[in-house]
Each structure stands twice: as C-alpha cells, then as structure tokens.
Amino acid sequence: MKVEIEGISKSFKQNVNFRISAIKSIDLQISEGEFLCILGPSGCGKSTLLNIIAGLEFPDTGQVKVDGKVVREAGPDRGVVFQDAALFPWLTVQENVEFSLKMMGMEKQKRKEIADKYIQMVHLTPFAHCYPHELSGGMKQRVALARTLAMDPTILLMDEPFSALDAQTRTMLHKELQEIWQKTGKAIIFITHNVEESLILADRIILMTARPGQIKRQFVVNHSRPRDLTNPKLIMLQRKIKFFLQEEIEKVAKEQSAYERTHTQVSVLSTAHNNMGTGL
Numbered sequence: 001m002k003v004e005i006e007g008i009s010k011s012f013k014q015n016v017n018f019r020i021s022a023i024k025s026i027d028l029q030i031s032e033g034e035f036l037c038i039l040g041p042s043g044c045g046k047s048t049l050l051n052i053i054a055g056l057e058f059p060d061t062g063q064v065k066v067d068g069k070v071v072r073e074a075g076p077d078r079g080v081v082f083q084d085a086a087l088f089p090w091l092t093v094q095e096n097v098e099f100s101l102k103m104m105g106m107e108k109q110k111r112k113e114i115a116d117k118y119i120q121m122v123h124l125t126p127f128a129h130c131y132p133h134e135l136s137g138g139m140k141q142r143v144a145l146a147r148t149l150a151m152d153p154t155i156l157l158m159d160e161p162f163s164a165l166d167a168q169t170r171t172m173l174h175k176e177l178q179e180i181w182q183k184t185g186k187a188i189i190f191i192t193h194n195v196e197e198s199l200i201l202a203d204r205i206i207l208m209t210a211r212p213g214q215i216k217r218q219f220v221v222n223h224s225r226p227r228d229l230t231n232p233k234l235i236m237l238q239r240k241i242k243f244f245l246q247e248e249i250e251k252v253a254k255e256q257s258a259y260e261r262t263h264t265q266v267s268v269l270s271t272a273h274n275n276m277g278t279g280l
C-alpha cells in the first residue's frame with residue numbers, strides 16, 4: 001500500500017480575526033512496508049499531518065491518497081496509536097483488544113484467536129485478563145498497539161506513542177516494534193521529537209520546519225538493524241539532523257519571545273491607560 005500526500009496545507013481558527021497556519025504545501029510519498037519517522041520542533045504540525053492521513057482532520061488544500069484512493073474519512077486500512085493508550089478501564093486486556101472486532105460483528109471464537117495472536121506478539125499473554133489499572137505505562141501502550149494491529153491495518157500511524165515512557169521501557173518497545181514491523185510488513189509513520197528514537201527506528205526521517213510545518217530535509221537511514229547509535233556514521237547523521245532541527249527550534253523560541261514582548265507591552269500600555277486619571 002502506497003500513501004501519497006499531495007500539496008497538503010491546513011490552518012486553524014484561533015479567534016474571530018486570526019487563523020494559524022499549521023502545515024503548508026506538504027508533498028510526500030510513503031512506500032509499502034516503509035518505516036518513516038516525522039521529526040520536528042514542538043507545534044510544527046506533525047500531529048496535524050498524521051491526523052489528516054488518518055482521516056481525522058481535513059486539509060484546506062491538497063489530498064492524501066492511499067493506494068490511489070483519496071482519503072475522505074478514517075478507515076480500517078489506517079490504524080492510529082496515540083501517546084495516551086486510551087484503553088477502556090472497565091475491560092480487560094483481552095476485551096480491549098477484541099472491542100473493535102466485536103463492534104464489527106465478528107464472531108467470538110474468531111476474535112479471540114485474533115486477539116490472542118496480537119496479545120502474544122506484544123508479550124502480554126500472562127496479563128490478558130488484567131484490567132488497565134493493573135498495567136504499567138509500557139504495558140498499556142502494548143495493549144494499544146495490539147488493539148490497533150488486531151484490525152489488520154496496512155499502515156500504522158503512531159503519534160509519539162512512547163514519549164511518556166521511561167527510557168528503559170522505551171528501548172524495549174523500540175525493539176518490539178521493529179520485530180512487529182518486520183513480522184507484519186506494515187508501513188509505519190511514526191511521529192517523534194526525539195532524534196535518537198528516529199535513528200533507531202526509521203528507514204527515512206522527514207524533518208519539518210517550525211510552523212507552518214513544511215518539509216525541510218529528508219534523511220535516508222541506510223543502516224542494518226538493530227542499530228548501534230555509537231556507530232560513527234550514525235553519530236555523524238545524528239549531528240547533522242540535530243543541527244538542522246536546532247535551527248527550527250531557535251525559530252520557535254524567537255517567535256515565542258517576540259510574542260511575549262508584544263503582549264507584555266500591550267498589557268503595560270493598557271494598565272497605564274486604565275490608571276490615567278487616578279488621583280486627579
């Protein structure tokens with residue numbers, strides 16, 4: 001399955017007079033089975049782009065095609081995993097993974113087989129009858145992944161799925177995700193802030209500019225897996241990506257301080273104006 005992103009732009013209304021441009025003129029293709037990471041400074045429109053691919057947001061201009069078909073809504077061919085696992089707290093692991101299959105009307109035995117397969121793939125078989133409150137953060141994300149995989153999407157859309165986890169759990173999940181990716185052959189689009197994470201996982205890294213997000217650079221990570229970040233070639237690539245990312249982070253910081261300056265001046269002026277006349 002191939003994903004084609006053609007001339008996507010999206011803005012959001014902030015107030016009656018002002019729209020914010022989140023992403024602008026994005027053209028991108030993702031090949032079948034490719035592992036693509038999207039990297040960029042905070043607020044550059046990464047989630048907006050992912051949500052448009054998922055069919056959860058609609059672009060102002062441009063279109064997304066999946067296997068030649070224009071995306072108009074969310075569909076089972078595109079499974080999304082968010083930063084927050086968002087499990088149903090009153091359902092067990094098994095029931096959470098089976099939930100969407102049940103909603104589709106799949107019979108009990110069939111959905112149990114599918115759930116068992118993916119619960120095993122994420123190494124949670126001993127916890128299949130536990131409730132979410134009995135699981136660690138990493139285990140919850142594994143359930144979210146199994147639940148998405150159970151729908152058998154051809155492309156997985158992952159929005160910073162491991163960013164709230166500790167480093168050790170994250171490393172374990174990187175390994176498991178790569179095994180799942182290799183076993184299933186699904187394409188993955190993975191959003192992250194983290195250069196190291198993108199170097200461990202990606203076939204290709206897309207670096208976005210500060211808002212409005214555009215594609216600044218692309219980096220092909222042509223190294224065998226598992227990757228060792230102490231490899232000198234990967235260290236060089238890491239430095240290069242961090243250099244270009246830093247340029248964008250600085251743009252965000254400048255914009256923020258300009259905004260704060262303007263608002264401090266406005267508030268000082270309005271305080272002065274309100275005080276005019278007191279004591280006369």
Ligand SMILES: Nc1ncnc2c1ncn2[C@@H]1O[C@H](COP(=O)(O)OP(=O)(O)OP(=O)(O)O)[C@@H](O)[C@H]1O
Binds near residue numbers: 013020045048193
């Ligand atoms: N529904 C919305 N309504 C209004 N503004 C929005 C909406 N969604 C996103 N934005 C704005 O669009 C811009 C891009 O947001 P987005 O969440 O896509 O960025 P991001 O790169 O994923 O951010 P982060 O890395 O911090 O998660 C931000 O300025 C955000 O405030």
